[in-house]
Amino acid sequence: MSRVRVLVGTRKGAFVLSADGKRQNWDVSGPHFAGWEIYHLKGSPKNPDRLYASQSSGWFGQVIQRSSDGGKTWEAVGNKFAYDGNPGTHKWYDGTQHPWEFKRVWHLEPSLSDPDTVYAGVEDAAMFRTTDGGQTWHELADLRAAKGNLWQPGAGGMCLHTIVQDPRNPQRLFIAISAAGAFRSDDGGQSWRPINKGLKSPHELPDPDAEVGHCVHRIALHPSRPDVLFMQKHWDVMRSDNAGDSWTEISGDLPTDFGFPIDVHAHDPETVYVVPIKSDSEHFPPDGKLRVYRSKTGGNEWEALTKGLPQNNCYVNVLRDAMSVDSLDSCGIYFGTTGGQVYASADSGDTWNPIVSHLPAVLSVEVQTLQ
Amino acid sequence: MIRVLLPAHLRTLARVTGEVTIDVAGQPTIVAVLNALEARYPTLQGTIRDHGTLERRPFLRFFACQEDYSLEPTDTVLPEPVVNGQEPFLIIGAMAGG
Numbered sequence: 001m002s003r004v005r006v007l008v009g010t011r012k013g014a015f016v017l018s019a020d021g022k023r024q025n026w027d028v029s030g031p032h033f034a035g036w037e038i039y040h041l042k043g044s045p046k047n048p049d050r051l052y053a054s055q056s057s058g059w060f061g062q063v064i065q066r067s068s069d070g071g072k073t074w075e076a077v078g079n080k081f082a083y084d085g086n087p088g089t090h091k092w093y094d095g096t097q098h099p100w101e102f103k104r105v106w107h108l109e110p111s112l113s114d115p116d117t118v119y120a121g122v123e124d125a126a127m128f129r130t131t132d133g134g135q136t137w138h139e140l141a142d143l144r145a146a147k148g149n150l151w152q153p154g155a156g157g158m159c160l161h162t163i164v165q166d167p168r169n170p171q172r173l174f175i176a177i178s179a180a181g182a183f184r185s186d187d188g189g190q191s192w193r194p195i196n197k198g199l200k201s202p203h204e205l206p207d208p209d210a211e212v213g214h215c216v217h218r219i220a221l222h223p224s225r226p227d228v229l230f231m232q233k234h235w236d237v238m239r240s241d242n243a244g245d246s247w248t249e250i251s252g253d254l255p256t257d258f259g260f261p262i263d264v265h266a267h268d269p270e271t272v273y274v275v276p277i278k279s280d281s282e283h284f285p286p287d288g289k290l291r292v293y294r295s296k297t298g299g300n301e302w303e304a305l306t307k308g309l310p311q312n313n314c315y316v317n318v319l320r321d322a323m324s325v326d327s328l329d330s331c332g333i334y335f336g337t338t339g340g341q342v343y344a345s346a347d348s349g350d351t352w353n354p355i356v357s358h359l360p361a362v363l364s365v366e367v368q369t370l371q
Numbered sequence: 372m373i374r375v376l377l378p379a380h381l382r383t384l385a386r387v388t389g390e391v392t393i394d395v396a397g398q399p400t401i402v403a404v405l406n407a408l409e410a411r412y413p414t415l416q417g418t419i420r421d422h423g424t425l426e427r428r429p430f431l432r433f434f435a436c437q438e439d440y441s442l443e444p445t446d447t448v449l450p451e452p453v454v455n456g457q458e459p460f461l462i463i464g465a466m467a468g469g
Binding site for chain 2: 061080
């Protein structure tokens with residue numbers, strides 16, 4: 001029987017939540033790496049027992065952990081993230097130039113085809129890759145050639161937080177950086193170009209044709225249609241039908257189009273999920289009601305999913321890496337909150353239940369569907 | 372043989388309990404102790420001092436014989452009670468929020 005394993009990164013450790021395919025009774029393991037910030041952990045699609053975790057701390061810096069048994073045991077691997085050569089400078093909050101400084105790993109994306117190959121998105125924004133299971137990391141430095149001197153930190157830092165692989169074309173990668181925008185490589189990460197045409201950020205970027213500087217929060221795609229991208233931007237929910245060459249807004253009838261995560265149903269590439277947040281200065285759901293919004297039309301027409309979610313006095317946030325889907329039938333949707341709840345829906349979002357309710361603030365949620 | 376006391380999180384990372392003891396070749400300086408410590412416990416590399424600059428992480432402090440050595444040059448020779456194992460070299464997480 002199929003099983004699911006939910007990998008949860010929090011401000012104070014990692015948790016592994018496991019259930020059978022019914023997704024009703026959950027086993028909770030953790031905290032792993034108690035007391036450390038776990039920005040992200042994710043399993044290899046090729047070998048689901050191979051997991052990688054980004055462990056960091058203001059005191060002790062960055063550690064990368066690897067598990068070969070589905071999270072039962074872990075070993076620290078390489079944690080040296082050295083920029084290639086002199087990385088130069090980027091735009092600082094006051095408009096001056098500021099040197100690139102490594103701070104932490106935000107996102108780990110294991111290769112679709114090789115358990116020893118992993119991409120790492122880091123702050124200050126850069127992409128690293130390991131091909132030896134995390135022992136050594138090397139920067140894909142040409143990313144910075146995409147006008148890196150004009151990139152500027154968002155409120156959360158200048159982080160490369162999203163890495164998406166094209167399952168049909170291993171040479172094609174999509175990434176997103178706050179606040180620089182979205183970028184695509186068609187040669188396995190050797191070269192990159194901005195893919196931000198159609199994004200509008202009039203308050204932050206008065207130039208409507210600005211190639212970089214957009215605060216992209218998250219990108220998602222469905223494996224069957226990798227040229228169709230969905231984006232939650234700082235404000236605006238966007239869609240591209242040409243692998244990012246151009247974008248159109250699909251916010252439609254959302255109550256607010258600010259938010260962080262976005263994801264796509266495992267079996268319907270036109271069904272998309274977002275969690276609207278009131279505004280950039282009030283990071284909580286409108287009206288104190290935690291609502292996931294689902295579009296079954298690829299955007300523009302959205303329905304509120306509320307059954308089982310708190311509909312009063314709820315003032316949590318859902319961060320960009322904190323939503324994921326399983327591939328069971330019916331598709332399971334999962335998200336974690338800054339209030340420490342992890343909610344699951346085993347029916348594509350129609351109804352929700354908390355798996356856990358009192359974890360530290362949730363930074364990331366990834367789901368593995370296991371056979 | 373020099374005794375080193377690590378913060379709890381680094382003991383977990385290095386998979387040790389209590390103090391660790393290390394042999395230091397040559398002059399028993401701060402940097403020699405750190406080099407020997409990281410050689411013996413490679414998972415500590417980058418957690419006490421920066422990989423590239425080898426500078427002490429801002430929220431860690433070094434103490435020996437109740438004296439703060441954090442701001443001393445790293446080629447400072449440690450005091451005799453530390454060198455002869457009477458006193459430990461302390462690596463301490465600074466009191467700083469979170």
